[in-house]
Amino acid sequence: MSANATEGTHDGEWLDERETRWRLDRTWSQGRGWLAALSTVDHKQVAKRYFVTAFVFFFLAGVLALLMRLQLSRAENALIGPDLYNQLFTMHGSTMMFLFAVPIMEGLAVYFVPLMCGTRAIAFPRLNAFSYWVYLFGGIMLWVAFALNIGPDAGWFAYTPLSGPEYSPGKRVDFWAQMITFTELSGLAVAIEIVATIFKQRAPGMALNRMPLFLWSMLVMAFMILFAMPSVMLASTFLIMDRLVGTHFFNAAEGGDALLWQHLFWFFGHPEVYIIFIPALGIVSAVVSAFTRRPIFGYPFMVLALIAIGFLGFGLWVHHMFTTGLPRLGSSFYTAASMVIAIPSGIQIYCWIATMWQGKPRFATPLLFVVGFILVFVIGGLTGVMLASVPMDLQLHDTYFVVAHFHYVLIGGAVFPLLAGTYFWYPKVTGRMLSERLGKWNFWTLFIGFNIAFFPMHYLGLAGMPRRVYTYGQGLGWDSLNLVSTVGAVLVAISILILIVNLVRSRKHGEMAGANPWDAPTLEWATPSPPPTYNFRHIPLVASADPLWQHREQLPVMRGLSVDKRELVLTTVLDAKPDVREPVAKPSIWPFISAIAVGAMFIASIFTPWAVIFGSIPAAIAITVWFWPKGAPPPDEEESEP
């Protein structure tokens, strides 16, 4: 190929920046109109849909929580009956876990992993679009069922035999089980994309030991998804088969075993907690580093701690089952494992404190949420160590103490960091800052409201109040603390309303952010806010863990990717040496159509098992069309000699 042709089609000093931008905009355009909206494969567009959808589910599940709190605000309240109440707590838990917490973390990864890697697109962009549609359809299916009074009512972990055909006739639990299939399929797809993007698409020079901790946390999360989610898919498949075609996996009368459900569910369910928590650790590291203007103290220990949590997370599931009569020796093992995981978690917290200690922290809203996270999460961690001990667990199992514990862990460990991340990255996503004033209100109302709502539950649990009761008798001494808790829940709701106002208002009226408003060190800040569809005009060349602190005047970049074709660079796994120029898929409607075909198959299979056979035909056709190369075959690829 002649030098001229190279100069004409590749980025470099021969093209002025405006020309480069114009050409890349044209090449990477996702098009306009509704068809383009359904066909987009831009990871940022898809991720924004994840954010909005997950936030809507968060809001809906929060409304259910408020209804439950209203019902429990006084003894023998007749606001909500037992049947609806069962649906409320099942929908609340299932929605929060499967439709909010995991998808929002995945959405965060989908948006920021490619940007932090310094690459132009996510790996498998069409699969990414598909994953979103599948998630959306699963969520809508569950909520439509709930609106039609066929919402699941057997708890978010759907224990057999309660969830089995004998004790839960009708379709309620089937909708729950299929929602699992939808969301786990979507989650597994995203996990593959994240692993491939982080391993193969990091900017040249970003060796593993220069990777931001956020990327490490997303990598560990993705691996945990790969090995944990198949378990719940298998379990929910067994369950739906027991219910629909008469298998006997959980039917003791025919040789099945109800505890098999608990093993399979918690082999997923415990890692699930860390699938939510580990990305939060990554957010916290990013925020702490940016707001103290220092690299995180003890980077190698932080990485090892993340990986250790990832492994240990798989060795804890039985601590959810201490009251099922398992052999005592086994319980001791899981007690020990549950306590051991406090060590890497502690390492993380001490390293952040050390980082803040050394630096001059700026207490903007993101860092406030981080401090809130540390306080709340440590309390949740302490009650976790208490529950890990079998004698205490036998007393406290299925009481409000457990409810208090896991809300401290999940809201403290995931929602606080997520809000820190929201205030931190909103400027990158929208180009505008969130209001700091509303942010401070948002933080303090949440922090105070949360503690008022959940701290009393520790005592209620110790006083014997069980979970999942729709009401309680007078004279048990639970009334006043329940009322206090409800007041706290209302304050949390106000806090969320403040957040919504802030998110909506700032979209139009927020201060302009600029490319790097926080003076943060990682690559997502090396491109305009919001980033163009191709993310980076030129591929950055990385020589340290904090490239934007190292380079203040000019950013070292690589030239030579096409500006007229969608291309990105693959690099080697360990050292990120440039290796391959990889073409990137164009927008396509077929992931959407495939998701409809797959979704129709899943939903129809609730009503007839034949749907699995006949439904797979349109799904296979749609997916084949998706993969089949379109248009003219590639001209003989320029296999240039090095």
Add this chain to the structure above:
Amino acid sequence: MKSPRDNEPLPPQFMGTLAFLPPHAHGNRSLTWWGMMGLVAIESTAFVLAIAAYFYLATHSAEWPPDQLVPSVAAGNVFSVISVLSLIPNLWLKRVAEAEKLKQVQIGLIVMSVVGLALMPVRYFEFASMHVSWADSAYGSIVITILALHTVHLVTDLYDTLVLTALMFTKHAKGRRFVDVAENALYWNFVVVAWFPIYAVLYLAPRFL
């Protein structure tokens, strides 16, 4: 705040070129390989957990299998022999795909399609030789489910192979399509390797438990 609210990124300082990198590569240099490994990790986990469920149910049952109805091995043995032998053309196909030799790839794909089609009736007889229905007992449920789980992989790979065979006879048969063929061959290796523990569980375990 140090930087003014400037939305223009830092000016570039060009350090080197990516223009001469190849447009595709095989094995773990390709994204396809990593996607395939992701699938293999997910599906291996599913197999391992299904086998764990088998032994969990076995150790919690008084009689396994119920009424001493052990499966007949003939169909399973035929399946095992064919699938092991199929590794020979499959590994060859992977090699010629990586060498991007179109004629040989076409031949290899046809051979592998025939192998996949030939295995279908054998698999049908395997279901029959379990001598149990999924609705009979927990034993029947797990045995049929494990066999079905493997069959899903079998059908998926056969379908992929047929599509790729068709594709490699069109004008699109060049460049990265060879990567697809090589990675599909890799997937078949996985389907065969996964069969060994499943064979042991389905056919041997009932005789020894």
